[in-house]
Amino acid sequence: xxxxxxxxxxxxxxxxxxxxxxxxxxxxxxxxxxxxxxxxxxxxxxxxxxxxxxxxxxxxxxxxxxxxxxxxxxxxxxxxxxxxxxxxxxxxxxxxxxxxxxxxxxxxxxxxxxxxxxxxxxxxxxxxxxxxxxxxxxxxxxxxxxxxxxxxxxxxxxxxxxxxxxxxxxxxxxxxxxxxxxxxxxxxxxxxxxxxxxxxxxxxxxxxxxxxxxxxxxxxxxxxxxxxxxxxxxxxxxxxxxxxxxxxxxxxxxxxxxxxxxxxxxxxxxxxxxxxxxxxxxxxxxxxxxxxxxxxxxxxxxxxxxxxxxxxxxxxxxxxxxxxxxxxxxxxxxxxxxxxxxxxxxxxxxxxxxxxxxxxxxxxxxxxxxxxxxxxxxxxxxxxxxxxxxxxxxxxxxxxxxxxxxxxxxxxxxxxxxxxxxxxxx
Amino acid sequence: xxxxxxxxxxxxxxxxxxxxxxxxxxxxxxxxxxxxxxxxxxxxxxxxxxxxxxxxxxxxxxxxxxxxxxxxxxxxxxxxxxxxxxxxxxxxxxxxxxxxxxxxxxxxxxxxxxxxxxxxxxxxxxxxxxxxxxxxxxxxxxxxxxxxxxxxxxxxxxxxxxxxxxxxxxxxxxxxxxxxxxxxxxxxxxxxxxxxxxxxxxxxxxxxxxxxxxxxxxxxxxxxxxxxxxxxxxxxxxxxxxxxxxxxxxxxxxxxxxxxxxxxxxxxxxxxxxxxxxxxxxxxxxxxxxxxxxxxxxxxxxxxxxxxxxxxxxxxxxxxxxxxxxxxxxx
Numbered sequence: 001x002x003x004x005x006x007x008x009x010x011x012x013x014x015x016x017x018x019x020x021x022x023x024x025x026x027x028x029x030x031x032x033x034x035x036x037x038x039x040x041x042x043x044x045x046x047x048x049x050x051x052x053x054x055x056x057x058x059x060x061x062x063x064x065x066x067x068x069x070x071x072x073x074x075x076x077x078x079x080x081x082x083x084x085x086x087x088x089x090x091x092x093x094x095x096x097x098x099x100x101x102x103x104x105x106x107x108x109x110x111x112x113x114x115x116x117x118x119x120x121x122x123x124x125x126x127x128x129x130x131x132x133x134x135x136x137x138x139x140x141x142x143x144x145x146x147x148x149x150x151x152x153x154x155x156x157x158x159x160x161x162x163x164x165x166x167x168x169x170x171x172x173x174x175x176x177x178x179x180x181x182x183x184x185x186x187x188x189x190x191x192x193x194x195x196x197x198x199x200x201x202x203x204x205x206x207x208x209x210x211x212x213x214x215x216x217x218x219x220x221x222x223x224x225x226x227x228x229x230x231x232x233x234x235x236x237x238x239x240x241x242x243x244x245x246x247x248x249x250x251x252x253x254x255x256x257x258x259x260x261x262x263x264x265x266x267x268x269x270x271x272x273x274x275x276x277x278x279x280x281x282x283x284x285x286x287x288x289x290x291x292x293x294x295x296x297x298x299x300x301x302x303x304x305x306x307x308x309x310x311x312x313x314x315x316x317x318x319x320x321x322x323x324x325x326x327x328x329x330x331x332x333x334x335x336x337x338x339x340x341x342x343x344x345x346x347x348x349x350x351x352x353x354x355x356x357x358x359x360x361x362x363x364x365x366x367x368x369x370x371x372x373x374x375x376x377x378x379x380x381x382x383x384x385x386x387x388x389x390x391x392x393x394x395x396x397x398x399x400x401x402x403x404x405x406x407x408x409x410x411x412x413x414x415x416x417x418x419x420x421x422x423x424x425x426x
Numbered sequence: 427x428x429x430x431x432x433x434x435x436x437x438x439x440x441x442x443x444x445x446x447x448x449x450x451x452x453x454x455x456x457x458x459x460x461x462x463x464x465x466x467x468x469x470x471x472x473x474x475x476x477x478x479x480x481x482x483x484x485x486x487x488x489x490x491x492x493x494x495x496x497x498x499x500x501x502x503x504x505x506x507x508x509x510x511x512x513x514x515x516x517x518x519x520x521x522x523x524x525x526x527x528x529x530x531x532x533x534x535x536x537x538x539x540x541x542x543x544x545x546x547x548x549x550x551x552x553x554x555x556x557x558x559x560x561x562x563x564x565x566x567x568x569x570x571x572x573x574x575x576x577x578x579x580x581x582x583x584x585x586x587x588x589x590x591x592x593x594x595x596x597x598x599x600x601x602x603x604x605x606x607x608x609x610x611x612x613x614x615x616x617x618x619x620x621x622x623x624x625x626x627x628x629x630x631x632x633x634x635x636x637x638x639x640x641x642x643x644x645x646x647x648x649x650x651x652x653x654x655x656x657x658x659x660x661x662x663x664x665x666x667x668x669x670x671x672x673x674x675x676x677x678x679x680x681x682x683x684x685x686x687x688x689x690x691x692x693x694x695x696x697x698x699x700x701x702x703x704x705x706x707x708x709x710x711x712x713x714x715x716x717x718x719x720x721x722x723x724x725x726x727x728x729x730x731x732x733x734x735x736x737x738x739x740x741x742x743x744x745x746x747x748x749x750x751x752x753x754x755x756x757x
Contacts, residue, residue, distance in 0.1 A: 066693070066697070067716075069716070069717070070715075070716030070717065070719075073503050073716070073719055077503065095504050095719060096503075097504075098504070179699050179700065180697070180699070242590060242591065242608075243590070244590045244608035244609070244610055244611035245611075246611050246699075246701075247608075247610035247611050247616070247696070247699060247700055252589070255591075255592070256591055259591075259592075261591065385503070385504035385505075386504075388717060388718060388719070389717070389720075392717060392718070396701045396702050397701070399699065399700045400700075400701035403611070403612070403700060403701060403703075426518070426720075
């Protein structure tokens, strides 16, 4: 009897020891991300890393792009965070800055060109609040089998589209996203390619200078009006673009391009993998890339070189932050960065990977020329906290201009200017 | 307590109670016993209600209070300060021309159009199915299918059906010699797509509930009306509709609120576009709150929506009750 009591007691004691042993309590790293080719590649490597770490349990939480920003913003504001690592878009740099840890001390961070983080993720202390992992350089993707000579100007793009349509080689000339927040490859890229911008002075992203100029909207400037007239003509006059392009996201536009119904599309470089995948695309193996064509006032082809990144929220336990930093440093290693390009077409941010790929991979060299080495580079967002609202106002008014008469474009953009002034003052 | 009543019962049996006036010892005992019983009952009832009260406080009262507090302060994602701004957010809302010229009309037009379409179709389907026929069970089950689909999934389905490049609707239009329509690039056509998706989703709900009511309708008033020479339409209008009025009133009220705060389908199909032309109350509040991360104006818009809905609901309730003769429902 006594013996049995001893055994039961021992078992209970063992249970307590087992439950209380800190070594066995795993660090749960919850990662929020958008299910997208480049993110999926990163998550695959995160899982591989977690497999080598018995003390870490990785939990991945995919969130739709449409709800990502609001959902994660709320989590960042909470006293206890829901995620230990969050996917971070350069657009949101200023809005999330106060809620994220400094991460410029992770391994391999110094190998990233500071240009890639200093405008969007650097806070007032000069430190980075995110670790870039891919450049979201965008470009004009085209059908190599249909287009022997690349359009370098809007006029060439228009003429080429009309010619291909007349010859019955394509249904549409250029199809891309236009609705918020997918207007980067239409209204925004073409505005910048005509040297226009949303706020005066154009291309300036320095807070102090913008403040000095009184946050003055520049959307009714001739360079922006010309861009809208060009798009209006493509939709209504020449019909090189689908009439309902104004309601397209980049995904809808990509579907049309991959179905072989458009000769050209504007997209992020990291979607090249999908375009070139025979299982998903009828145009696989026929896709080339170039900078966005220049407007009548432009200085040559345009692209951008800005990152998507990972951030670590402040509102998570220190041990989770430590593990998260180790993981983010690991993601910057050459092997993973090169794999990112090979699997998805995503342009790596690590200098070592860019250098080796430029040397060894001719397609990458072509991408480099079309994107981060293009004649005109722009920072494709305004890194102030109100950017999401200003961006949304601008896109909505551009679409409104497309829905009305051509002669009313200026009037619509004057209204847009007033709305932007109100939004800044609000 | 039990002892008090047994004593009382004993005294009543002996005829002692009837001989005693108010204020006597027994009356006092009776009163005390009653109070004790009531107190015990109250405690018991309170115990039953407390969990619900706690839930209500945590999930309803606290969020609404917090939302109201936020609407009186300036709270954004990027500013750490939360200064008191009084009713500034409400003034901003009432001076927003987009809110008055687009959001409010859209919301009311959509609510009325959806309600009328779903009610008429729901009654018609219920009426059609209210008879014995072969395959009755299969048809009724099939009617439930749309209700098994999540609204956002139904919205994706409709967005692709009406897609101008790949959608089946334009293929059919072209096949019958009609021009293709850019459904999602115009305000009214896009609204129509949202409306169709909503009608597809919710008409069966109407039909099933009304069918259940019709199935238990007593036959005698119908027979009496027929004997009096009423035609089918007159029977329907003067016998069936008044009979259905309590169910109809409740159905229409519930759907009015649902339509007023409709979000899922609109967000998936148009996100309020093109150029904010299909924005409803809910989308407006969502954008202010989540897209622009202006929590104060988002909360002000949401609270204003709730107040409008409350007033609107009261008016609707009384109007429906009066129109359908549902005095019992209004009581």
